[in-house]
Amino acid sequence: MTAENGVSGTTRLRVQRRTADAARVALSVGAGHEISHHRGGADRPPTKSLSGVRMGTISPPPLPLFPPRGPFFAGWSVGGVVGAVRHHPVPCAFAILLLVFMGVEYTVPMVPVASPPLDLGFIVTERLNTALAAAPALNTALAALNTVFVGMQTFYILWTFLVEGRPRPTIAALFMFPCRGILGCSTQLPLPEGFLGSGADFPVGNVSFFLFFSGHVAGAVIASLDMRRTRRHKMAWAFDALNLLQSVRLLAARGHYTIDLAAGVGAGFVADVLAGKYEKIKWKPERQQACCSCGCSCSTPRCM
Numbered sequence: 001m002t003a004e005n006g007v008s009g010t011t012r013l014r015v016q017r018r019t020a021d022a023a024r025v026a027l028s029v030g031a032g033h034e035i036s037h038h039r040g041g042a043d044r045p046p047t048k049s050l051s052g053v054r055m056g057t058i059s060p061p062p063l064p065l066f067p068p069r070g071p072f073f074a075g076w077s078v079g080g081v082v083g084a085v086r087h088h089p090v091p092c093a094f095a096i097l098l099l100v101f102m103g104v105e106y107t108v109p110m111v112p113v114a115s116p117p118l119d120l121g122f123i124v125t126e127r128l129n130t131a132l133a134a135a136p137a138l139n140t141a142l143a144a145l146n147t148v149f150v151g152m153q154t155f156y157i158l159w160t161f162l163v164e165g166r167p168r169p170t171i172a173a174l175f176m177f178p179c180r181g182i183l184g185c186s187t188q189l190p191l192p193e194g195f196l197g198s199g200a201d202f203p204v205g206n207v208s209f210f211l212f213f214s215g216h217v218a219g220a221v222i223a224s225l226d227m228r229r230t231r232r233h234k235m236a237w238a239f240d241a242l243n244l245l246q247s248v249r250l251l252a253a254r255g256h257y258t259i260d261l262a263a264g265v266g267a268g269f270v271a272d273v274l275a276g277k278y279e280k281i282k283w284k285p286e287r288q289q290a291c292c293s294c295g296c297s298c299s300t301p302r303c304m
Helices: 003-038 078-087 089-107 122-123 126-133 136-162 167-184 213-228 233-252 258-284
Strands: none
Touching: 078 089, 122 126, 122 233, 122 258, 126 136, 126 233, 136 167, 136 213, 136 233, 167 213, 167 258, 213 233, 213 258, 233 258
């Protein structure tokens, strides 16, 4: 009996020790969870357990659909709305235009299949179109001046790359023109009625061209944005003014639809942004050169 009592006592001690060890392990794990929660889980990398729960970090719960303090608009007041309109006029104006054009879209009659497209830019420039049609020499002269402006865009973009060593405008142009070709082939718009072609217009020779979107406008926008980055503000304003006159001339000659010109402005901005992102990712800072106008490094945010 004494031996049996000794064996059973030893067994109980072993069980008690295992229970105590398990309790210590549980306490240490719980303390580790708490410490990692307070420290943001920075002490050790999170590991996945079998149940898919990250060890060492506690993921925050998803945001409730209904906030505990009630919906956001419940705290609005007349003074707050007036202050929002005064401090944020542009979003408020777009909100009003959203409602206006929703009503217009539900009520505007569709253009019949046999009718030409309705273009408000063509309506505004009707008198200019008539004047250019009556004076072919004037139309040719304006087309030649427009071609010179396109050459100015091309010269500036190539100058920034070949002389100043800044590739962003060139990369933007390389992004923009193939996209224009793809979209121009994807949806080929009919040539506008009353188109006044000229052998001096770009592309020179009175040849075929893509309507959507306007490469004339997009190229000018790319050059103007780069001029502003390099603090050539007077040149930028001059390019913007010439771009506006170019757009009026293209509408009067029926060389582009209004939507082509508007999309050209957006395409120029998008191509410039994409070129900037590509340059930040791929271009090495040690290869950057100083801007010729401001003398700072082109890798700084000010000149990017």
